[in-house]
Amino acid sequence: xxxxxxxxxxxxxxxxxxxxxxxxxxxxxxxxxxxxxxxxxxxxxxxxxxxxxxxxxxxxxxxxxxxxxxxxxxxxxxxxxxxxxxxxxxxxxxxxxxxxxxxxxxxxxxxxxxxxxxxxxxxxxxxxxxxx
Numbered sequence: 001x002x003x004x005x006x007x008x009x010x011x012x013x014x015x016x017x018x019x020x021x022x023x024x025x026x027x028x029x030x031x032x033x034x035x036x037x038x039x040x041x042x043x044x045x046x047x048x049x050x051x052x053x054x055x056x057x058x059x060x061x062x063x064x065x066x067x068x069x070x071x072x073x074x075x076x077x078x079x080x081x082x083x084x085x086x087x088x089x090x091x092x093x094x095x096x097x098x099x100x101x102x103x104x105x106x107x108x109x110x111x112x113x114x115x116x117x118x119x120x121x122x123x124x125x126x127x128x129x130x131x132x
Contacts, residue, residue, distance in 0.1 A: 003042040007035050037063070076100045081110075092123055093131065 014020045014029045021029070040060040044053040076097040084091040092110065096102070104127030109120035 001042075001046050004039050004046065007039045007042070011036050011039060090123075093128060 010032050014024050014032055037060065040056055040063070044056045044060065046052055076099065078094040078097050078100075080094060082093040084093075102125055104125065106125045108123055108125055110123055111117065111120050115121075
């Protein structure tokens with residue numbers, strides 16, 4: 001219980017309070033958010049008589065399986081990307097790699113190796129108005 005109690009503010013506060021959100025670098029906030037995995041596992045052992053381990057185990061297990069599936073089955077290589085700055089946003093256009101499916105909404109993570117081979121950047125998906 002103490003582990004979860006200590007981790008909860010580290011996970012929640014940097015996104016809950018605007019002052020912390022602005023003052024803490026995004027990479028640090030993202031790293032702190034990954035503590036939710038440790039938090040979920042520690043909750044599994046908090047109250048064994050109440051079957052919380054089963055409930056949280058299912059939640060953490062589902063999260064882990066979804067991450068594994070996405071990592072091994074939903075990674076595609078887009079060979080050519082076109083970038084265009086539009087005010088505060090960036091438009092990224094590419095030809096869909098084989099096997100990639102999209103209904104024109106959602107989000108993707110792009111690895112831009114010239115920025116960093118270990119960073120993935122989130123982009124919202126929208127159907128292009130003129131391209132198929």
